[in-house]
Each structure stands twice: as structure tokens, then as C-alpha cells.
Amino acid sequence: MKILVLIKQVPDTEAAIKPAADQISVAEAGVKFIINPYDEYALEEALRIKEARPGTTVKAVTLGPAHSAEALRSAAAMGVDEVLLLKTESPLADGLATARALAAALAGDSFDLILTGKESIDDGNMQVGPMVAELLGLACLTVVTRLTVAEENLTAECETDAGLALFTAPLPAVVTCQKGLNEPRYPSIRGKMAAMKMVIPEQSAAVDPGLLRITRLTPPPARAGGKLVGEGSTAVPELVKLLHTEAKVL
């Protein structure tokens, strides 16, 4: 079985994000980058399938600037067989342009299963997984918290607002991964050492400017200074009164 994992490098969740001077991109100075946390579930799931099904290979691909290679290095350290950087300096604001660039770059290759995170924590669009599936004409199951893969089909539990939806689908298919699916492994020391020396294969990718662009980034609206109501349970009646009469939220 051939599994493809689409990953994205994103700023660490700890990072304070500020608009850059151009007001359409974010300031990257001092920002640490990580693999998008939801993509780590996708990587882990691929590796578990590989361990359960001898002969399975896992390839991790990312589309992004040169420093995205480090996300692939981390994926290699976790144990994927092959990595590829689709290098672009274009902004990736338009999900469809991103999905098209990925689909075009993958056109010559075939996979039984494509895994990716349910969303990336930077733009939070939840677009690329289902869009890649649409462009490749594949079934797509999103926000998956349990996955069972057989020879020719899969069973997936998808998290929805109302509960869970259980689907079966023929392979090849696209699955987007949600927290709860698994616990991503830490790379072994040996894996890390091997990945450190690795030359990350890359090819340049053409990304269309697309039909959606960021025209302005601003810091979130500041909140006006708050009020210390008091200490201990004796302050509770005053708090409830303020919420009722001043804030009018109770």
C-alpha cells in the first residue's frame, strides 16, 4: 500500500503572531515552526498502517517556502520512507490554489490513501484535504477520529456537530485527521540522527495567484481593561450583579 501524507509547516502554537510591516503577511522573526499538529496525527496514522501492513510505504509532501524542509525532516525522523518539498515562495492564502498545486505535482504518482490534518492551525481553512480529493476525483472523509484500512476500502468515524458519522469508502481515498485518532510518537534518537543528515529532495512548484488574497492583517481588537471584583466567595454576589446589570450577559 502506498500512503501519501500532506503536511504543512506552521508557527508553533506558543508563538505570538504579529502582522509584518507590509500588513499582508506575518512577521516571522523569532517564530519557531513546527509540523501542523493535525498533520502529526496523519503522519502517525500512516506509520501505524505501515507497521500493521508489511510492504506499505509512506511519503510525506509539503508545499511551502525553503524552511518547510524542516517539517519534512521531522516527518523523516518519525519514520516516513520518503519526503518531498514542493518549494514555492508564493503566499498560500487561497486554499484552491494550494490544492491545485499539490494535485498537479502529484499527478504522475498514484497512492492508495492520502492522509492530512483536518485543518492547519495557521489559516484554519479546512479546505485543502477535500479540495485535493475533489480535484483527484476521490472519496473524502473529514475530521476522522477512528480509521480502519483494509485491502480495498476503509472505515472512518467522522466527528460532526451532532455526534459521529460512520462511513466506508473504496480506496484510494482522502482522509483528514482529528485529535483523538492516535497519539503521535516522538522520533527515536536514531531516527533523528538519520534525518539530520538527510538531503531533503525538492522540486519547485507553480502556485497560481488564485482568486482569494489577503489584503490586510491587523492585530485582534484590544480588550478594555477589566475589573477586579474581589476575593473569595463573598465577592460572588457582586460578580453576579455586575454580569447582570453592567455587562448584561446574565
Added chain:
Amino acid sequence: MPMVLAVTEMQDGRLRKTSREVVSQARQIADAMGAEVTALMMTGPANAEEGASLGSCGASQVLLARATLLENYHGELYRQAVLAAIAQTDATVVLFPATSMGRDLAPRVAAARGAALASDCTGLTWQEGGLIAQKPLYAGKVMAELTLTGPLQMASLRPNLFPVRDLFPGQNAAIVPLELPALTAKAVLQEVRRRDASHLDVSDAEIILCGGRGMRGPDNFGLLEEIAALLGGAVAATRAVVDSGWRPHRDQVGQTGKVVSPNLYIMCGASGSIQHWAGMSGSRCIVAINKDPNAPIMQRADYRLIGDLFEVLPVLKEEIARLRG
């Protein structure tokens, strides 16, 4: 006349509230464009007369896609219904709710039609021939303005932010059947497991009580549940709590959980990490109850109470019960 298509969503045989938000916002956009609004209703064979009431929010007609296969949400099948509705109405703008349905459905439709899609928008206007969308990036650490172009433009709207407008009280919209193609799909829906219908999801709640590690253990969340029940609210949790297995992941608020913007968000024993703040800083009113006056949340919340949760929360419950009496 140009057409704005508002995709609505049913739950348990009724229109979700967010459906009316989407239709109301579609009306705003349509007014700026000089367009009309068609609402699309996708449902099983059951009675769908409720759709007519979307007229009061500004829909001039309701397209009804009714089929046994549409009883429950299925991405591939609903995609075909939306594509048919776009074709039948010549819509140039399509709006979705950014619910679990809309966030699965909209990208499929956008990719099928080669359209720009702005996801999970918190603001949306029409200016000079295109949609301008506002949305938080990095779960709210930065706000973005997005400009869409192209002959077909789409957006999904974050629930509970856009007002439901009763523009034409009592006015019913005409219900028109949608000509559906033969519905086919690769994936097969085997089973839908609903949570207890009385369970209010944090995304839908107007009032949220959030417990952090200061709650000390899963059993103590019962206190928050009791207060939430009095208020018709929901209980949320921080990542630390979810990772400890005290609460399910669906309750997690923050950068790797849900982003919420209720009227009232009460933080109980949570420090207010940058990741958590990103998920709830859009709340109208934030209250922090914490025994540590130096916790980050105690610098940022609108109302702060220093104290031991296990002394404060029982009194809070009493006071709220009295108020709601």
C-alpha cells in the same frame, strides 16, 4: 437579476439557527449587489414546510432538495445538490454555515466549480464586485481581511456571530423543488451516532463555563455542568484538561480545539495560555475565577475574582439560581 444562494442546514428535522444567520447575511450581500436570495434546503422525505419561514430573513425563494439519500449529511451527495442549485439559479455568490457540514461541503463545491472560498468568516461585505471577508488567522492571534475575485465567490460564516434578521415578519418564501441529478457517491454512510440531543455543543453556546487544571479532576466538572444547566450554557475545557482525559476533545477550546465567541465565557482555574486565549478572546464578556492573581487570564479578563474554585463555584451556583429563580 443576480442571485445569492444561501445553503441552510437541518438538524433533527428542523432548520438550525445558523441557517437563518446565513440567509440574513445573504440578504445583506444581495442588497449591496442588487441581487435576490435563494435559500437551499436539503432534507430527507419528511415535511419541509418550515423552509417557507426563511422568507422573513430575506429569502425570496426556497429551493427544496428532498430525497431519502439526503436525510443525513453526506459530503458527496450534498455537493451534487449544491452544484445543481447553483446551476438552476445561476448564483454568483454562495454562502454556507461554517458548521461541520459547511466546512466539509463548501471546499468540495468550490473545487468542483473553481471558485474562491473564504472559510469561517466573522464578517462579510460586498464591495466593488467582490466579497470582502474578515476572518481570524492563527485562531485569532491576527485578523485578516480577504478579497475574493472571480465569477463565482463563496464563503462560510462562523455560527452565532451574524445576526438573524426578521426583516419581513411573517412573510413566507415560495418553496420550489430542486431538480436533482441521480445521486451517487463513492463513500457509503453506514451509521449516524448522535450525542444526547440535550447536549449543547460549545460552538452553539451563548454562555460557556470553562474548566482548567485548577478543577483538579474530572468529577469536579459536575459543578460546572450544574451551573451551565441553570444558564442553558455549555462546559468547555482547556487543552491540559483534555490531554489528561478529564473531558472529551470536542469540548476543547483553543488553537487546537474550537474557536468560540459566546456572550459570556467564565474561566475556572485556567491560566489563560496564548493558545487558549486565541480560541475564546472573541467572547463578549470574559470572567476569570482563579486563586492565582498573577495568572495571565487575571490580567486580561473583564471581571476577575481571586479565590478557591471549590468555595466560589457553589456560591456562584446559588446566586445564579436566585437570579434565574
